[in-house]
Amino acid sequence: MKVRIAPAGLDFDAEPGHTLLQAAEAAGIELPSSCRNGTCRTCLCRLTSGQVRYRIEWPGVSVDEKEEGWILPCVAEPLGDVRLDVPLARSLF
Ligand code: FES
Numbered sequence: 594m595k596v597r598i599a600p601a602g603l604d605f606d607a608e609p610g611h612t613l614l615q616a617a618e619a620a621g622i623e624l625p626s627s628c629r630n631g632t633c634r635t636c637l638c639r640l641t642s643g644q645v646r647y648r649i650e651w652p653g654v655s656v657d658e659k660e661e662g663w664i665l666p667c668v669a670e671p672l673g674d675v676r677l678d679v680p681l682a683r684s685l686f
Pocket residue numbers: 625626627628629630631632633634635636637653665666667668
C-alpha cells in the first residue's frame with residue numbers, strides 16, 4: 594500500500610499489519626508520536642484520502658473527529674493507498 598504525506602510530499606510503502614507510524618519509521622520518516630497506543634493524541638493528523646482500521650477498540654478520537662478525517666497513525670493500519678496531512682513529518686535521510 595502506498596502512503597503519501599503532505600505537505601512535504603514524502604512517499605513510502607506500508608506492509609499489511611503495520612501501523613502507519615511503524616511503516617513511516619521503517620521508511621525513515623519521522624511522524625510526531627509519544628504513547629504509541631492511541632491515547633495521548635500526539636500523532637493526531639488528517640487522513641485526506643483512503644481508509645484505515647484501528648488496532649484498538651477505542652482510539653482517542655471522537656466520532657466527530659473521525660467524520661472530519663482525523664486519525665491516530667500509531668494505532669491505524671491502512672486498508673489501501675492513503676494520503677495524510679502531517680505538517681511536522683520529516684525524512685530522516
Ligand atoms: S502517539 Fe499517542 S495517540 Fe498516537
